[in-house]
Amino acid sequence: MKSFLSPTINPPCFTWVRPEQGEVAKVHEWIQPISSETDVEKSKDADFVVVGVPLSRSSISASGASEFPDYFRRAWKGFTTYNLDFDIDLSKMTALDAGDVPMHVTDIQKCHTNIIQASAALHTHFQTSKVCAIGGDHSITAMMVKGLHRAKPSEKIGILQFDTHFDLRDLSDHGPSNGTPMRNLIESGVVEGSNMYNIGLHGFFNTKDLKNYADEKGVNYITLRQARKKGIEETVRHCLDELASKVDTIYLTVDMDCLDIAYAPGVPASTPGGMRTEELLEGVLAAGSHPKVKAMDIVCLDPLKDTLVQPTVKLGTHVLLTFLTGVMLR
Amino acid sequence: MKSFLSPTINPPCFTWVRPEQGEVAKVHEWIQPISSETDVEKSKDADFVVVGVPLSRSSISASGASEFPDYFRRAWKGFTTYNLDFDIDLSKMTALDAGDVPMHVTDIQKCHTNIIQASAALHTHFQTSKVCAIGGDHSITAMMVKGLHRAKPSEKIGILQFDTHFDLRDLSDHGPSNGTPMRNLIESGVVEGSNMYNIGLHGFFNTKDLKNYADEKGVNYITLRQARKKGIEETVRHCLDELASKVDTIYLTVDMDCLDIAYAPGVPASTPGGMRTEELLEGVLAAGSHPKVKAMDIVCLDPLKDTLVQPTVKLGTHVLLTFLTGVMLR
Amino acid sequence: MKSFLSPTINPPCFTWVRPEQGEVAKVHEWIQPISSETDVEKSKDADFVVVGVPLSRSSISASGASEFPDYFRRAWKGFTTYNLDFDIDLSKMTALDAGDVPMHVTDIQKCHTNIIQASAALHTHFQTSKVCAIGGDHSITAMMVKGLHRAKPSEKIGILQFDTHFDLRDLSDHGPSNGTPMRNLIESGVVEGSNMYNIGLHGFFNTKDLKNYADEKGVNYITLRQARKKGIEETVRHCLDELASKVDTIYLTVDMDCLDIAYAPGVPASTPGGMRTEELLEGVLAAGSHPKVKAMDIVCLDPLKDTLVQPTVKLGTHVLLTFLTGVMLR
Amino acid sequence: MKSFLSPTINPPCFTWVRPEQGEVAKVHEWIQPISSETDVEKSKDADFVVVGVPLSRSSISASGASEFPDYFRRAWKGFTTYNLDFDIDLSKMTALDAGDVPMHVTDIQKCHTNIIQASAALHTHFQTSKVCAIGGDHSITAMMVKGLHRAKPSEKIGILQFDTHFDLRDLSDHGPSNGTPMRNLIESGVVEGSNMYNIGLHGFFNTKDLKNYADEKGVNYITLRQARKKGIEETVRHCLDELASKVDTIYLTVDMDCLDIAYAPGVPASTPGGMRTEELLEGVLAAGSHPKVKAMDIVCLDPLKDTLVQPTVKLGTHVLLTFLTGVMLR
Amino acid sequence: MKSFLSPTINPPCFTWVRPEQGEVAKVHEWIQPISSETDVEKSKDADFVVVGVPLSRSSISASGASEFPDYFRRAWKGFTTYNLDFDIDLSKMTALDAGDVPMHVTDIQKCHTNIIQASAALHTHFQTSKVCAIGGDHSITAMMVKGLHRAKPSEKIGILQFDTHFDLRDLSDHGPSNGTPMRNLIESGVVEGSNMYNIGLHGFFNTKDLKNYADEKGVNYITLRQARKKGIEETVRHCLDELASKVDTIYLTVDMDCLDIAYAPGVPASTPGGMRTEELLEGVLAAGSHPKVKAMDIVCLDPLKDTLVQPTVKLGTHVLLTFLTGVMLR
Amino acid sequence: MKSFLSPTINPPCFTWVRPEQGEVAKVHEWIQPISSETDVEKSKDADFVVVGVPLSRSSISASGASEFPDYFRRAWKGFTTYNLDFDIDLSKMTALDAGDVPMHVTDIQKCHTNIIQASAALHTHFQTSKVCAIGGDHSITAMMVKGLHRAKPSEKIGILQFDTHFDLRDLSDHGPSNGTPMRNLIESGVVEGSNMYNIGLHGFFNTKDLKNYADEKGVNYITLRQARKKGIEETVRHCLDELASKVDTIYLTVDMDCLDIAYAPGVPASTPGGMRTEELLEGVLAAGSHPKVKAMDIVCLDPLKDTLVQPTVKLGTHVLLTFLTGVMLR
16 A cells, blocks of 8 residues: 555554544544544644654664554553643544654664654644654654754754653664664754753662763753652743743653653553652643643653553553643643 | 342352351451341441442443443452551451342332432441441432432531542433433432532543533532642642531542553553552541541443553452551541 | 344444455454344345344353453454365355344343344344354353244254253252253253253362263263364264254354363453364364354353463364364365 | 361362252253361262362472462353263263362461361261362372372272373472472382373473482383373373272372473473373373372462463363263263 | 581582772672682672572462572673662672582482571581572571571570561471571570561451460561551661660561562562562661671572563562661661 | 673573582583583583573564573473483583573574574584574574584584464565564575475464465474374484485474464464473473484473473473483484
8 A cells, every 4th residue: 555655654554433423422432543644644734643653673682662553553442632730622622643664674774764754744744733742662763853853944953852861872882772862953053052951860770980971961941859849830831931032942752761660560661669640640741731741751661561451552642641631721 | 039128239249167266367357248137227327338339331432431330349458457557457347248239230210229228228228337438330329319318318418539520411411321421410410510529631631611510500520730839638638627617528439541651551431641559549538537428439440451460450459458547637 | 224134133332444445354254243133134135144132141150241242343453264274265155243132131031032033033033044142151051042942942952062061950059050051942942952062071069969860850961081182073973963953043152161261361261272273163163164053152261361462362263263164064 | 167177178268159940051050069067078989179278388499389270160160061972961070179278478387288188078078079279389299199099008009191291209308399309209108209100291390310319229210202102191001001000099189280391381391292182181091090099289380470371271270171081971 | 629617508509700900890800719718818808798598489478589699690690789879889798609508409408507507607617698598488587697696696586577477386397497487596595586577568468376376475466557557677676676675686577478569579478568669678788888787588489480570580680779878876 | 701602692690509519410400501611611511501692572472481591491390300201310411501592682693693693603512512503483493404504514414393373474564573483594695495204283273375485495393283193203213214314413393382272382383283391291201312302492382381380491491401312212
């Protein structure tokens, strides 16, 4: 089947059969797959486009995060479009599913190139839509942001990152792995270190030399300990305000390993002492509500390691819906 | 074997062998099975009667919650009767186990009728005892309350509900499933909507039309977000005070899906962002201590999905003991 | 959405997106969903129709077998249409997916009526197709066969059953549960006991009175021990030959609990000492190759209990493909 | 509560509630608990007595085999008393449950002494009954046999052992652990090496020096490879015939680690290449049918490691019922 | 291989191969095994010595806590030596791994004697080092403290305990099991009850008589409820200050069952309503920073029961590193 | 640390501490790590060298097979060197562990080059040793064989393959993935199709075009069905005899997915209807005993998906030991 944004994105591998009558009530009835160029033309003004980025062979540790886009879509049936907390119905927004970025089995560089192209295509076709990439491992963030940069080269980009790690590893060690996206963006000149804000670092999960590199490049980081003292929401707002004064577009990246491992059995790199569910959701809501946040991703969630009732898959899905709630609160 | 409250309740399937001497120290040594009418006669003044309601074929999703009564009883061995937090020994109360309500395999209506009859029988024989139903899915709540109403028709009943859902689905869709108990009670005239208080709603787990129905019927609901701001305990006390001014008897129903899914792997319908263990226990304690709360249930805990060390089964059991601690604090 | 065989069958909840070019290679690319009456008209001569029957609330023990149709369809991606053992390509047959029979949450009788209607509709529209029902629990077999009987009342029906149990329980005990389908068919006069052949009984999983009933009604049974001595394939052929001399149509029912529990973690009722995988596949192949076998089902597989890599879901799917290989060997 | 065979055995911790009317159909309705000396007096002629031996702190590797007696009793509900393969109803035999041998938490020698005393008491009170010990780890075998010897000192004892290991480790290394029972019995003079027959050894699970010891003491062993060539049943019969010519009483010990690990996830010491379920059951049946086999045990099954649907617990239970079928075939 | 502190401690069963060049970055590159007396001599001034105490056959319930020392060491690879929260690099301290205390399979008293000797040897050779024992079950605490007392008889010892239980059971019941260490120390005169501070008790996990014993002996306890009201950190500091005024040396014992069971699937005795991860880490940090805390242990963590991504093993390891962070903050 | 066969192989990440005295009894005491060039010099005549090849990012499906070398080494403690079936002690052979081939995180081609170099280095230094590669996914086989070819270019190589798949996928689709090794070797001219023998194909796991390619290139394949009819051992001997008449060196590759999925939960690609454990072991033994088999590998075993007691890891380890038994039987 010819790809709709040829050759950068595969259409979804299945399409939900929708009820003929009755209003939209569940997420899978709301988000519309796009599989032809006609679809694309008709939906340029969509509020929101989701795209799967099923790449995790670039992960340092063996990972099945490439399976998350599939699990994510299947989880939609368990969520309504109505957020009771805020009396908001997401289905008032137009939402699209662009399918998955095609991947190569043994050529990771090719995968990364595909992601850049797909991101550029999406940001070009859907100028005003929020684009959300569903990873995949964290290496995809560098590529999604590069694609955004390619599509809108005049916009200065900043990043808000929820993460237990700096992700500032040296690319000369092992290439653009999931430990490197932030450094990749700094070194390629796409994002300045001083326009990166990392919330959630804590404990024994980064080496000292990464901190030194961060300091050298002016990367901003607020440890989880500090953020808790100030309040997660307030911390996020503060970071976004600073960022907004410096950049045109803010990209939110949610590395699910920022969570406490008790909340995220499906994130092998999550750690003791990380964020609680409600803390992450609070932070993501605040981010979603900021007018300059125009793209996001969710990465490093390995559904093959989740427990039986899939708490992590559900949480990852909730993160997206919470972000969108924020968008509607703008 | 002839049933002691013939034909409404099956006797417990086993009776614990008690130590000949020495004081009661564990819960399984304390709660006494009743298996004959003589037992019933002798124990009319029991402080507390537990009854298993092993029905979950009325659940919308496939559920093994019907197995919880068995797991619940086996979990007793892991708990003492002594609550150190309050220096209270539950064994000073008389406690009975009435066994399980008999169920039919393919006739769910018959199951529901049996529950109503069992509830009525228990509330008739044990006029002053607290009756606690161990589900089973949430459809049983409507039946337990109808039985209470049948036994004590002159008493006006109110409900305090811990839940992630309204449980106000339309019965004409799929009959009295686990999504309907509150609507069932409203439509049957047993409880007024305005005498229902739901604590714990949040996120994307209810459709907008259910909220509209709730508003129309005057159902009271405090979202988890709101309750956290005010404090769970204070919220519960406030609801109970309001209820107490309007009704004679308050029925507490604890749908375990009000919990965050990280705390409740054995509740498939639990969700990201739900209550933490200590929040639920705090709420249940407050409810137990209110003099008008005379019956309760615990529902939707599927022990077949719990993880190895059974955190959810233990938590469900702890909920009951915490409720009883509240009773002794009155 | 209006149902294509209104009102008896729901269309599949999603449709696979097919590659535009290139030959069919995987099962999910081969079996075509039908979702409109036009589809039905065009495909009356299909070789094969699969229909999901997601009912397991009629199961004596708590069961998630209702989820198998979904897991079954998702497993298709792991199988090619080409059977190397016999150099046979199944994709030379026309294959349809009729979707799922609609179920009611609390009215099991209604579910059973729906199954009868759906089966009758399928056997009426697809006169020459093999119809395969994907359960669900074993109660569905009685309904599928009744539907077949309704569609083709003049045809005498016989049954070949792979099972660890007689499934001859008394319907007056608990209604038409998964323990009763064979008795249901005998008592309703749809199939004579002497036209039933059960292969696989063994051990301590049937009460004596069921054997007595079987003997009384002339039900034929060959224990697994006996079948192994003679050879599974030869046993099946012998049974089919006997049946063929007495009936017009043979219905094959595969209760997955005939397997040894080591091979079938997703079948809670499977037992130590049951069939090995290759024995069941050998038997099913022999059955598929018999010209009078015109319908089949696979039941009692609970995918929620399967282990991580889903051995049982894969085996259940393999059973169908093996049956179809037999069909092509005719 | 005073123990009925004071002080050697604890009564069962619960007694099943039996149906008032109707014939016995399930195993838990058949095996009667004994909890008083009166019970003992009345049932001296019982065909069969089961006793739990919940000791596994004497296991070299960390083990939860001490929990098997409890899981074993709970598994009874899943088995009828009727063995269809042989048209035999076990409930024609009188069967007793003597409860568990009391154990000490930190004094393993005391545990072993208790087992010896309990075994002696059982063999004294139930002169003609088959006594079956449910372990626990393999160290209990030496103690059960010593108790038998104490009760009937004039009877010469032989042992038939299904095992992947010799269990002939040197007691001076780490005391009477689960690796030593056979050596223990040889060194204590209770059983001669030449009256021991081990079936099932294979692979890389014994050191050379254990084989040397076995040879030196004349222990008979038939590897699984050899047994398979000859046939398991024939091998067992041959061993029993040899034994019967030399001893008065044969004790059967089934170390569940003789199984292939694919069949026995609940036996951590089971191995690739071990017995299949049907091989073990065939061997146990043959053993049960020999008139000189008067006692048996089942050991090293750790139910805490079993998978969800408990294949190993069910298999362990089936081993006992198969043994008893053999007894009725005598 | 001759033991370096013959005969009390086994050397580690493997030694990590270290990178030839480059700075230490991961914990397994930092902590040095000692396997000869020369090693010992050279490292008398080590800041920190870890010793494995793989004993859990003294546990009341079946436990695999004996495996934790191995899992603990393997977990080191997942942690850096750099604590970002405090900008502290642990690798500035000299750290040793003394291997495991040798255990006997069937003689628990011998195991306990070995622990006392090993503890005494460690505290004698490493006069100024912090000694951390990795259990094993809680019975080891009494032995580690006795060994400390033997090495430094003139120092008065106090204990800070994080625990859900008193661990004051009567030793005459079942010997020095994991329910008895505190009573053991009181009765042996090694530590006075009034110099024990227990933080974390709550719920239904202690019998009333244990509380009475605690009161009688002047044991100090702060329930989790009380500690949360005051703040965990403040509570710990308060206890340590009181202790410091009374004793020379403070021993910290962390029973991992103080955690909420949602955070600690690998601690079967953990309970609903226990500590959250961050609460425990906060408490341990405060303890580590107190100058009189000179030894510690971590007990009752059973890695065989942990879930797939090993949240509990990682948390147990984090507890040690957090303690050491406290040490560097002194 | 400088690599001993610089730069092709990393030394083992830990070395076992060996007992000072006493004979070798367990596998981990037998196989010696080599970590310096001196080691290499001294051990040129080793009978056997094992090398880890931790690559699975070249796998089509997400895989953790890269972790198997580590799990494999840790499993050694569970095996003695003595094979009782044949009274053979493997420790009479000299055995080495060369560590792991170094891998790159994001450059799969670099990984493959490293494997070729490592294989060539091993076959050059250890001219007469059996070299066994522990995968990793099946893509490594092409590289190990290419390395062998580079080291010994004059030797004609044949392959005996146990596999459910042809592994003849087109490299132009997705590069040298785990679906391509046999085609890779044919196309690169290293091995002729007619010198490849595949045993174990069955069912629906290969597309028709792969069979066509196999036929075209003269690849020999014996389906599992055919092999079972003839006998696995006889089939293997027959293949080896044919091969021996055509080539100088035979390479054995064991893709663990040839197993039935019931036996191999740790091999996601294993299938219903595959080999049983004893069949594979029988085949491997026969292969090991053939004098021309000089190298082997074990691939596609993902220990992260194995069940609790690690049946698949143990089986994979047993495969190696069984192969070596064959070697000693030559």
